[in-house]
Amino acid sequence: MKKVFAVVLALAMVCCFAACSPKPAENVEGPTSSGDPDVTTYKIGYAFNAVDENTQRSLAGWEAAVEKWNASHEDVKVEFFYTDAQSSVEKQLSNVETMLLEQPDLIILASCDTEGCIPAAEAIHEAGVFCLETRGMDSDAVDLRWTGFDETSMSQLNAKYYEDYLNADPANTLNAVIILGNPAQANQLHRADGFRELAEKYPDRVNILSENYANWDTEQAQKLMEDWIQIHGKELNAVVAASDAMALGAINALEAAGFAPGDVIITAVDGTEAGLNQVKSGWQTATVKMLMSSQAEGQLEMAVKCLSGEYTDPTFNGGALYAVPVDSGNVDEYMTID
Structure with a gap:
Protein backbone atom coordinates (compact mmCIF):
# COMPACT_ATOMS: atom_id res chain seq x y z
CA MET A 1 0.00 0.00 0.00
CA LYS A 2 2.91 2.31 0.82
CA LYS A 3 4.50 1.54 -2.56
CA VAL A 4 1.26 2.43 -4.37
CA PHE A 5 0.99 5.70 -2.43
CA ALA A 6 4.62 6.59 -3.27
CA VAL A 7 4.05 6.01 -6.97
CA VAL A 8 0.89 8.15 -6.97
CA LEU A 9 2.71 10.93 -5.09
CA ALA A 10 5.59 10.88 -7.58
CA LEU A 11 3.23 11.10 -10.55
CA ALA A 12 1.39 14.01 -8.94
CA MET A 13 4.67 15.89 -8.43
CA VAL A 14 5.68 15.34 -12.07
CA CYS A 15 2.32 16.68 -13.29
CA CYS A 16 2.63 19.67 -10.99
CA PHE A 17 6.11 20.58 -12.25
CA ALA A 18 4.96 20.19 -15.85
CA ALA A 19 2.01 22.50 -15.30
CA CYS A 20 4.15 25.13 -13.61
CA SER A 21 7.01 25.06 -16.12
CA PRO A 22 7.10 28.17 -18.35
CA LYS A 23 6.15 27.76 -22.06
CA PRO A 24 8.61 28.86 -24.76
CA ALA A 25 8.02 32.46 -25.81
CA GLU A 26 6.08 32.74 -29.07
CA ASN A 27 7.58 34.84 -31.88
CA VAL A 28 4.91 37.51 -32.38
CA GLU A 29 7.10 40.09 -34.08
CA GLY A 30 9.58 40.15 -36.93
CA PRO A 31 9.99 37.83 -39.89
CA THR A 32 8.71 34.30 -40.17
CA SER A 33 11.17 31.79 -38.78
CA SER A 34 12.74 29.41 -41.30
CA GLY A 35 14.29 27.11 -38.71
CA ASP A 36 17.76 28.24 -39.78
CA PRO A 37 19.13 31.02 -37.52
CA ASP A 38 21.21 32.35 -40.42
CA VAL A 39 18.18 32.74 -42.73
CA THR A 40 15.49 35.40 -42.47
CA THR A 41 12.18 34.50 -44.08
CA TYR A 42 9.59 37.15 -44.87
CA LYS A 43 5.99 36.18 -45.56
CA ILE A 44 4.37 38.55 -48.06
CA GLY A 45 0.70 38.54 -49.05
CA TYR A 46 -0.87 40.31 -52.04
CA ALA A 47 -4.54 41.34 -51.71
CA PHE A 48 -5.52 41.79 -55.35
CA ASN A 49 -8.60 43.83 -56.18
CA ALA A 50 -9.33 41.34 -58.98
CA VAL A 51 -7.34 38.72 -60.85
CA ASP A 52 -8.24 39.65 -64.44
CA GLU A 53 -6.11 39.45 -67.59
CA ASN A 54 -3.96 42.37 -66.50
CA THR A 55 -3.47 41.38 -62.86
CA GLN A 56 -2.77 37.79 -63.89
CA ARG A 57 0.34 39.26 -65.49
CA SER A 58 1.18 40.91 -62.18
CA LEU A 59 0.61 37.66 -60.31
CA ALA A 60 2.80 35.70 -62.73
CA GLY A 61 5.45 38.39 -62.38
CA TRP A 62 5.38 38.11 -58.60
CA GLU A 63 5.61 34.33 -58.62
CA ALA A 64 8.59 34.50 -60.99
CA ALA A 65 10.22 37.28 -58.94
CA VAL A 66 9.91 35.28 -55.70
CA GLU A 67 11.40 32.19 -57.36
CA LYS A 68 14.27 34.26 -58.75
CA TRP A 69 14.84 35.96 -55.38
CA ASN A 70 14.95 32.74 -53.41
CA ALA A 71 17.34 31.18 -55.90
CA SER A 72 19.76 34.10 -55.68
CA HIS A 73 19.61 34.97 -51.95
CA GLU A 74 20.85 32.63 -49.24
CA ASP A 75 20.26 34.80 -46.16
CA VAL A 76 16.81 36.24 -46.95
CA LYS A 77 13.98 34.09 -48.28
CA VAL A 78 10.42 35.07 -49.26
CA GLU A 79 7.13 33.20 -48.89
CA PHE A 80 4.33 34.56 -51.10
CA PHE A 81 0.56 34.12 -51.16
CA TYR A 82 -2.35 36.11 -52.59
CA THR A 83 -6.12 36.61 -52.58
CA ASP A 84 -8.62 37.70 -55.23
CA ALA A 85 -11.34 40.19 -54.18
CA GLN A 86 -13.21 39.89 -57.50
CA SER A 87 -13.73 43.68 -57.48
CA SER A 88 -15.76 43.48 -54.24
CA VAL A 89 -14.94 45.75 -51.30
CA GLU A 90 -16.63 43.37 -48.89
CA LYS A 91 -14.68 40.40 -50.22
CA GLN A 92 -11.42 42.29 -50.01
CA LEU A 93 -12.07 43.17 -46.36
CA SER A 94 -12.81 39.50 -45.66
CA ASN A 95 -9.72 38.42 -47.61
CA VAL A 96 -7.50 40.69 -45.52
CA GLU A 97 -8.90 39.25 -42.30
CA THR A 98 -8.12 35.76 -43.57
CA MET A 99 -4.64 36.80 -44.69
CA LEU A 100 -3.84 38.15 -41.24
CA LEU A 101 -4.44 34.69 -39.80
CA GLU A 102 -1.36 33.61 -41.79
CA GLN A 103 0.72 36.10 -39.74
CA PRO A 104 2.38 37.77 -42.71
CA ASP A 105 5.11 40.36 -42.36
CA LEU A 106 3.76 42.57 -45.16
CA ILE A 107 0.54 42.82 -47.16
CA ILE A 108 0.33 44.55 -50.52
CA LEU A 109 -3.15 46.05 -50.80
CA ALA A 110 -4.44 46.80 -54.32
CA SER A 111 -7.65 48.48 -53.17
CA CYS A 112 -10.95 47.87 -54.92
CA ASP A 113 -12.01 51.26 -53.60
CA THR A 114 -9.52 53.66 -52.04
CA GLU A 115 -12.20 54.94 -49.64
CA GLY A 116 -14.17 51.78 -48.95
CA CYS A 117 -11.07 49.68 -48.29
CA ILE A 118 -9.56 51.95 -45.65
CA PRO A 119 -10.80 49.52 -42.92
CA ALA A 120 -8.69 46.82 -44.60
CA ALA A 121 -5.58 48.99 -44.34
CA GLU A 122 -6.45 49.80 -40.73
CA ALA A 123 -6.82 46.10 -39.90
CA ILE A 124 -3.41 45.40 -41.41
CA HIS A 125 -1.85 48.27 -39.47
CA GLU A 126 -3.50 47.30 -36.17
CA ALA A 127 -2.19 43.75 -36.57
CA GLY A 128 1.35 45.12 -36.69
CA VAL A 129 1.76 44.11 -40.33
CA PHE A 130 3.41 46.42 -42.86
CA CYS A 131 0.83 47.83 -45.32
CA LEU A 132 2.00 48.66 -48.85
CA GLU A 133 -0.89 50.16 -50.86
CA THR A 134 -0.84 50.50 -54.65
CA ARG A 135 -3.99 52.42 -55.65
CA GLY A 136 -3.50 55.84 -54.07
CA MET A 137 -5.31 55.36 -50.75
CA ASP A 138 -5.08 58.35 -48.40
CA SER A 139 -4.86 56.83 -44.93
CA ASP A 140 -2.40 56.97 -42.06
CA ALA A 141 -2.74 53.19 -41.82
CA VAL A 142 -0.72 52.86 -45.05
CA ASP A 143 3.00 52.47 -44.38
CA LEU A 144 4.11 52.84 -48.01
CA ARG A 145 2.14 54.34 -50.89
CA TRP A 146 3.55 52.56 -53.92
CA THR A 147 3.19 54.07 -57.38
CA GLY A 148 4.77 51.62 -59.76
CA PHE A 149 3.23 53.20 -62.82
CA ASP A 150 2.81 56.95 -62.57
CA MET A 290 3.05 47.93 -68.07
CA LEU A 291 6.14 45.78 -67.61
CA MET A 292 4.70 43.61 -64.87
CA SER A 293 7.72 41.35 -64.39
CA SER A 294 10.02 44.32 -63.91
CA GLN A 295 7.58 45.97 -61.51
CA ALA A 296 7.15 42.76 -59.50
CA GLU A 297 10.90 42.46 -59.05
CA GLY A 298 11.13 46.10 -57.99
CA GLN A 299 8.14 45.76 -55.67
CA LEU A 300 9.58 42.65 -54.05
CA GLU A 301 12.96 44.29 -53.53
CA MET A 302 11.25 47.35 -52.02
CA ALA A 303 9.14 45.16 -49.71
CA VAL A 304 12.24 43.47 -48.34
CA LYS A 305 13.94 46.85 -47.88
CA CYS A 306 10.92 48.13 -45.95
CA LEU A 307 10.86 45.09 -43.68
CA SER A 308 14.58 45.28 -43.01
CA GLY A 309 14.39 49.01 -42.29
CA GLU A 310 16.54 49.96 -45.26
CA TYR A 311 13.72 51.97 -46.91
CA THR A 312 11.74 54.26 -44.62
CA ASP A 313 10.12 56.82 -46.95
CA PRO A 314 6.30 56.79 -46.91
CA THR A 315 6.01 56.95 -50.71
CA PHE A 316 7.58 55.54 -53.86
CA ASN A 317 6.93 56.68 -57.43
CA GLY A 318 8.44 54.70 -60.29
CA GLY A 319 7.35 57.25 -62.91
CA ALA A 320 7.68 55.59 -66.32
CA LEU A 321 10.35 53.18 -65.06
CA TYR A 322 8.16 50.13 -65.61
CA ALA A 323 6.21 51.33 -68.67
CA VAL A 324 6.84 51.65 -72.40
Whole structure:
Protein backbone atom coordinates (compact mmCIF):
# COMPACT_ATOMS: atom_id res chain seq x y z
CA MET A 1 0.00 0.00 0.00
CA LYS A 2 2.91 2.31 0.82
CA LYS A 3 4.50 1.54 -2.56
CA VAL A 4 1.26 2.43 -4.37
CA PHE A 5 0.99 5.70 -2.43
CA ALA A 6 4.62 6.59 -3.27
CA VAL A 7 4.05 6.01 -6.97
CA VAL A 8 0.89 8.15 -6.97
CA LEU A 9 2.71 10.93 -5.09
CA ALA A 10 5.59 10.88 -7.58
CA LEU A 11 3.23 11.10 -10.55
CA ALA A 12 1.39 14.01 -8.94
CA MET A 13 4.67 15.89 -8.43
CA VAL A 14 5.68 15.34 -12.07
CA CYS A 15 2.32 16.68 -13.29
CA CYS A 16 2.63 19.67 -10.99
CA PHE A 17 6.11 20.58 -12.25
CA ALA A 18 4.96 20.19 -15.85
CA ALA A 19 2.01 22.50 -15.30
CA CYS A 20 4.15 25.13 -13.61
CA SER A 21 7.01 25.06 -16.12
CA PRO A 22 7.10 28.17 -18.35
CA LYS A 23 6.15 27.76 -22.06
CA PRO A 24 8.61 28.86 -24.76
CA ALA A 25 8.02 32.46 -25.81
CA GLU A 26 6.08 32.74 -29.07
CA ASN A 27 7.58 34.84 -31.88
CA VAL A 28 4.91 37.51 -32.38
CA GLU A 29 7.10 40.09 -34.08
CA GLY A 30 9.58 40.15 -36.93
CA PRO A 31 9.99 37.83 -39.89
CA THR A 32 8.71 34.30 -40.17
CA SER A 33 11.17 31.79 -38.78
CA SER A 34 12.74 29.41 -41.30
CA GLY A 35 14.29 27.11 -38.71
CA ASP A 36 17.76 28.24 -39.78
CA PRO A 37 19.13 31.02 -37.52
CA ASP A 38 21.21 32.35 -40.42
CA VAL A 39 18.18 32.74 -42.73
CA THR A 40 15.49 35.40 -42.47
CA THR A 41 12.18 34.50 -44.08
CA TYR A 42 9.59 37.15 -44.87
CA LYS A 43 5.99 36.18 -45.56
CA ILE A 44 4.37 38.55 -48.06
CA GLY A 45 0.70 38.54 -49.05
CA TYR A 46 -0.87 40.31 -52.04
CA ALA A 47 -4.54 41.34 -51.71
CA PHE A 48 -5.52 41.79 -55.35
CA ASN A 49 -8.60 43.83 -56.18
CA ALA A 50 -9.33 41.34 -58.98
CA VAL A 51 -7.34 38.72 -60.85
CA ASP A 52 -8.24 39.65 -64.44
CA GLU A 53 -6.11 39.45 -67.59
CA ASN A 54 -3.96 42.37 -66.50
CA THR A 55 -3.47 41.38 -62.86
CA GLN A 56 -2.77 37.79 -63.89
CA ARG A 57 0.34 39.26 -65.49
CA SER A 58 1.18 40.91 -62.18
CA LEU A 59 0.61 37.66 -60.31
CA ALA A 60 2.80 35.70 -62.73
CA GLY A 61 5.45 38.39 -62.38
CA TRP A 62 5.38 38.11 -58.60
CA GLU A 63 5.61 34.33 -58.62
CA ALA A 64 8.59 34.50 -60.99
CA ALA A 65 10.22 37.28 -58.94
CA VAL A 66 9.91 35.28 -55.70
CA GLU A 67 11.40 32.19 -57.36
CA LYS A 68 14.27 34.26 -58.75
CA TRP A 69 14.84 35.96 -55.38
CA ASN A 70 14.95 32.74 -53.41
CA ALA A 71 17.34 31.18 -55.90
CA SER A 72 19.76 34.10 -55.68
CA HIS A 73 19.61 34.97 -51.95
CA GLU A 74 20.85 32.63 -49.24
CA ASP A 75 20.26 34.80 -46.16
CA VAL A 76 16.81 36.24 -46.95
CA LYS A 77 13.98 34.09 -48.28
CA VAL A 78 10.42 35.07 -49.26
CA GLU A 79 7.13 33.20 -48.89
CA PHE A 80 4.33 34.56 -51.10
CA PHE A 81 0.56 34.12 -51.16
CA TYR A 82 -2.35 36.11 -52.59
CA THR A 83 -6.12 36.61 -52.58
CA ASP A 84 -8.62 37.70 -55.23
CA ALA A 85 -11.34 40.19 -54.18
CA GLN A 86 -13.21 39.89 -57.50
CA SER A 87 -13.73 43.68 -57.48
CA SER A 88 -15.76 43.48 -54.24
CA VAL A 89 -14.94 45.75 -51.30
CA GLU A 90 -16.63 43.37 -48.89
CA LYS A 91 -14.68 40.40 -50.22
CA GLN A 92 -11.42 42.29 -50.01
CA LEU A 93 -12.07 43.17 -46.36
CA SER A 94 -12.81 39.50 -45.66
CA ASN A 95 -9.72 38.42 -47.61
CA VAL A 96 -7.50 40.69 -45.52
CA GLU A 97 -8.90 39.25 -42.30
CA THR A 98 -8.12 35.76 -43.57
CA MET A 99 -4.64 36.80 -44.69
CA LEU A 100 -3.84 38.15 -41.24
CA LEU A 101 -4.44 34.69 -39.80
CA GLU A 102 -1.36 33.61 -41.79
CA GLN A 103 0.72 36.10 -39.74
CA PRO A 104 2.38 37.77 -42.71
CA ASP A 105 5.11 40.36 -42.36
CA LEU A 106 3.76 42.57 -45.16
CA ILE A 107 0.54 42.82 -47.16
CA ILE A 108 0.33 44.55 -50.52
CA LEU A 109 -3.15 46.05 -50.80
CA ALA A 110 -4.44 46.80 -54.32
CA SER A 111 -7.65 48.48 -53.17
CA CYS A 112 -10.95 47.87 -54.92
CA ASP A 113 -12.01 51.26 -53.60
CA THR A 114 -9.52 53.66 -52.04
CA GLU A 115 -12.20 54.94 -49.64
CA GLY A 116 -14.17 51.78 -48.95
CA CYS A 117 -11.07 49.68 -48.29
CA ILE A 118 -9.56 51.95 -45.65
CA PRO A 119 -10.80 49.52 -42.92
CA ALA A 120 -8.69 46.82 -44.60
CA ALA A 121 -5.58 48.99 -44.34
CA GLU A 122 -6.45 49.80 -40.73
CA ALA A 123 -6.82 46.10 -39.90
CA ILE A 124 -3.41 45.40 -41.41
CA HIS A 125 -1.85 48.27 -39.47
CA GLU A 126 -3.50 47.30 -36.17
CA ALA A 127 -2.19 43.75 -36.57
CA GLY A 128 1.35 45.12 -36.69
CA VAL A 129 1.76 44.11 -40.33
CA PHE A 130 3.41 46.42 -42.86
CA CYS A 131 0.83 47.83 -45.32
CA LEU A 132 2.00 48.66 -48.85
CA GLU A 133 -0.89 50.16 -50.86
CA THR A 134 -0.84 50.50 -54.65
CA ARG A 135 -3.99 52.42 -55.65
CA GLY A 136 -3.50 55.84 -54.07
CA MET A 137 -5.31 55.36 -50.75
CA ASP A 138 -5.08 58.35 -48.40
CA SER A 139 -4.86 56.83 -44.93
CA ASP A 140 -2.40 56.97 -42.06
CA ALA A 141 -2.74 53.19 -41.82
CA VAL A 142 -0.72 52.86 -45.05
CA ASP A 143 3.00 52.47 -44.38
CA LEU A 144 4.11 52.84 -48.01
CA ARG A 145 2.14 54.34 -50.89
CA TRP A 146 3.55 52.56 -53.92
CA THR A 147 3.19 54.07 -57.38
CA GLY A 148 4.77 51.62 -59.76
CA PHE A 149 3.23 53.20 -62.82
CA ASP A 150 2.81 56.95 -62.57
CA GLU A 151 -0.51 57.61 -64.27
CA THR A 152 0.35 61.14 -65.41
CA SER A 153 3.64 59.97 -66.93
CA MET A 154 1.83 57.21 -68.82
CA SER A 155 -0.84 59.61 -70.04
CA GLN A 156 1.88 61.85 -71.47
CA LEU A 157 3.36 58.90 -73.36
CA ASN A 158 -0.02 58.44 -75.05
CA ALA A 159 -0.58 62.16 -75.58
CA LYS A 160 2.37 62.18 -77.98
CA TYR A 161 0.31 60.28 -80.58
CA TYR A 162 -2.43 62.92 -80.51
CA GLU A 163 0.06 65.77 -80.70
CA ASP A 164 1.83 64.10 -83.63
CA TYR A 165 -1.52 64.06 -85.42
CA LEU A 166 -1.99 67.77 -84.76
CA ASN A 167 1.54 68.58 -85.92
CA ALA A 168 1.14 66.58 -89.12
CA ASP A 169 -1.32 69.13 -90.53
CA PRO A 170 -2.34 72.54 -89.12
CA ALA A 171 -5.90 71.80 -90.28
CA ASN A 172 -6.20 68.65 -88.15
CA THR A 173 -8.48 68.77 -85.13
CA LEU A 174 -9.27 66.26 -82.40
CA ASN A 175 -12.78 65.53 -81.21
CA ALA A 176 -12.35 63.02 -78.41
CA VAL A 177 -14.22 60.93 -75.91
CA ILE A 178 -12.61 59.76 -72.66
CA ILE A 179 -13.35 56.37 -71.08
CA LEU A 180 -12.18 56.02 -67.49
CA GLY A 181 -12.18 53.00 -65.16
CA ASN A 182 -13.59 52.92 -61.63
CA PRO A 183 -14.20 56.41 -60.16
CA ALA A 184 -13.25 55.13 -56.70
CA GLN A 185 -9.71 54.27 -57.86
CA ALA A 186 -8.20 57.72 -57.68
CA ASN A 187 -4.87 57.18 -59.43
CA GLN A 188 -6.31 56.01 -62.76
CA LEU A 189 -8.25 59.25 -63.12
CA HIS A 190 -4.95 60.81 -64.25
CA ARG A 191 -4.73 58.57 -67.32
CA ALA A 192 -6.37 61.33 -69.37
CA ASP A 193 -4.20 64.16 -67.98
CA GLY A 194 -1.92 64.28 -71.03
CA PHE A 195 -4.88 64.72 -73.35
CA ARG A 196 -6.44 67.36 -71.13
CA GLU A 197 -3.16 69.28 -71.28
CA LEU A 198 -3.38 69.18 -75.08
CA ALA A 199 -6.90 70.56 -74.89
CA GLU A 200 -5.54 73.48 -72.86
CA LYS A 201 -2.57 73.94 -75.21
CA TYR A 202 -4.69 73.80 -78.39
CA PRO A 203 -8.14 75.06 -77.30
CA ASP A 204 -9.27 75.68 -80.88
CA ARG A 205 -8.15 72.27 -82.16
CA VAL A 206 -8.78 69.81 -79.33
CA ASN A 207 -12.30 69.18 -78.05
CA ILE A 208 -13.45 66.76 -75.36
CA LEU A 209 -16.91 65.75 -76.55
CA SER A 210 -17.87 63.34 -73.75
CA GLU A 211 -16.37 61.34 -70.92
CA ASN A 212 -17.62 58.69 -68.53
CA TYR A 213 -16.69 55.63 -66.47
CA ALA A 214 -16.87 52.05 -67.77
CA ASN A 215 -15.42 50.37 -64.65
CA TRP A 216 -12.75 48.50 -66.63
CA ASP A 217 -15.48 46.55 -68.43
CA THR A 218 -15.49 45.94 -72.20
CA GLU A 219 -19.28 45.74 -72.50
CA GLN A 220 -19.84 48.94 -70.51
CA ALA A 221 -17.30 50.74 -72.69
CA GLN A 222 -19.01 49.45 -75.84
CA LYS A 223 -22.38 50.74 -74.64
CA LEU A 224 -20.90 54.16 -73.89
CA MET A 225 -19.32 54.27 -77.32
CA GLU A 226 -22.52 53.26 -79.06
CA ASP A 227 -24.31 56.16 -77.37
CA TRP A 228 -21.54 58.60 -78.25
CA ILE A 229 -21.51 57.53 -81.89
CA GLN A 230 -25.23 58.25 -82.04
CA ILE A 231 -24.62 61.72 -80.59
CA HIS A 232 -21.39 62.75 -82.34
CA GLY A 233 -21.27 60.59 -85.48
CA LYS A 234 -18.27 60.85 -87.79
CA GLU A 235 -17.12 64.01 -86.00
CA LEU A 236 -15.63 61.74 -83.34
CA ASN A 237 -12.02 60.91 -84.22
CA ALA A 238 -10.21 60.16 -80.95
CA VAL A 239 -10.73 57.80 -78.00
CA VAL A 240 -8.71 58.12 -74.80
CA ALA A 241 -9.27 54.86 -72.91
CA ALA A 242 -7.91 54.03 -69.46
CA SER A 243 -7.42 50.35 -70.33
CA ASP A 244 -7.04 48.04 -73.31
CA ALA A 245 -10.18 46.16 -72.25
CA MET A 246 -12.27 49.34 -72.50
CA ALA A 247 -10.55 50.31 -75.75
CA LEU A 248 -11.79 46.98 -77.13
CA GLY A 249 -15.34 47.96 -76.22
CA ALA A 250 -14.91 51.22 -78.14
CA ILE A 251 -13.47 49.34 -81.12
CA ASN A 252 -16.41 46.93 -81.18
CA ALA A 253 -18.85 49.83 -81.31
CA LEU A 254 -16.89 51.71 -83.96
CA GLU A 255 -16.57 48.66 -86.19
CA ALA A 256 -20.30 47.94 -85.92
CA ALA A 257 -21.04 51.57 -86.87
CA GLY A 258 -19.00 51.32 -90.06
CA PHE A 259 -15.75 52.96 -88.99
CA ALA A 260 -12.52 51.46 -90.33
CA PRO A 261 -9.12 50.92 -88.67
CA GLY A 262 -7.27 54.24 -88.59
CA ASP A 263 -10.40 56.42 -88.76
CA VAL A 264 -10.12 57.07 -85.04
CA ILE A 265 -6.98 57.52 -82.93
CA ILE A 266 -7.35 55.15 -79.97
CA THR A 267 -4.90 54.94 -77.08
CA ALA A 268 -5.05 52.97 -73.88
CA VAL A 269 -2.99 51.58 -71.02
CA ASP A 270 -1.94 48.09 -69.87
CA GLY A 271 -0.32 46.31 -72.82
CA THR A 272 -2.35 43.16 -72.39
CA GLU A 273 -2.23 40.47 -75.05
CA ALA A 274 -5.61 41.66 -76.30
CA GLY A 275 -4.41 45.26 -76.38
CA LEU A 276 -1.28 44.39 -78.33
CA ASN A 277 -3.38 42.43 -80.82
CA GLN A 278 -5.62 45.48 -81.21
CA VAL A 279 -2.52 47.52 -82.06
CA LYS A 280 -1.39 44.87 -84.57
CA SER A 281 -4.80 44.92 -86.23
CA GLY A 282 -4.58 48.66 -86.80
CA TRP A 283 -7.66 49.47 -84.75
CA GLN A 284 -5.77 50.72 -81.70
CA THR A 285 -3.09 53.35 -82.28
CA ALA A 286 -1.04 52.69 -79.16
CA THR A 287 -0.98 51.38 -75.63
CA VAL A 288 1.35 51.92 -72.71
CA LYS A 289 2.58 48.48 -71.76
CA MET A 290 3.05 47.93 -68.07
CA LEU A 291 6.14 45.78 -67.61
CA MET A 292 4.70 43.61 -64.87
CA SER A 293 7.72 41.35 -64.39
CA SER A 294 10.02 44.32 -63.91
CA GLN A 295 7.58 45.97 -61.51
CA ALA A 296 7.15 42.76 -59.50
CA GLU A 297 10.90 42.46 -59.05
CA GLY A 298 11.13 46.10 -57.99
CA GLN A 299 8.14 45.76 -55.67
CA LEU A 300 9.58 42.65 -54.05
CA GLU A 301 12.96 44.29 -53.53
CA MET A 302 11.25 47.35 -52.02
CA ALA A 303 9.14 45.16 -49.71
CA VAL A 304 12.24 43.47 -48.34
CA LYS A 305 13.94 46.85 -47.88
CA CYS A 306 10.92 48.13 -45.95
CA LEU A 307 10.86 45.09 -43.68
CA SER A 308 14.58 45.28 -43.01
CA GLY A 309 14.39 49.01 -42.29
CA GLU A 310 16.54 49.96 -45.26
CA TYR A 311 13.72 51.97 -46.91
CA THR A 312 11.74 54.26 -44.62
CA ASP A 313 10.12 56.82 -46.95
CA PRO A 314 6.30 56.79 -46.91
CA THR A 315 6.01 56.95 -50.71
CA PHE A 316 7.58 55.54 -53.86
CA ASN A 317 6.93 56.68 -57.43
CA GLY A 318 8.44 54.70 -60.29
CA GLY A 319 7.35 57.25 -62.91
CA ALA A 320 7.68 55.59 -66.32
CA LEU A 321 10.35 53.18 -65.06
CA TYR A 322 8.16 50.13 -65.61
CA ALA A 323 6.21 51.33 -68.67
CA VAL A 324 6.84 51.65 -72.40
CA PRO A 325 4.71 53.04 -75.26
CA VAL A 326 3.83 50.40 -77.84
CA ASP A 327 2.57 51.10 -81.37
CA SER A 328 2.72 49.39 -84.76
CA GLY A 329 6.47 50.01 -84.97
CA ASN A 330 7.45 47.96 -81.91
CA VAL A 331 4.41 45.83 -81.09
CA ASP A 332 6.02 42.58 -82.27
CA GLU A 333 8.96 43.17 -79.93
CA TYR A 334 6.71 43.43 -76.90
CA MET A 335 4.34 40.57 -77.68
CA THR A 336 6.56 38.24 -75.66
CA ILE A 337 7.96 40.68 -73.09
CA ASP A 338 6.09 41.02 -69.83
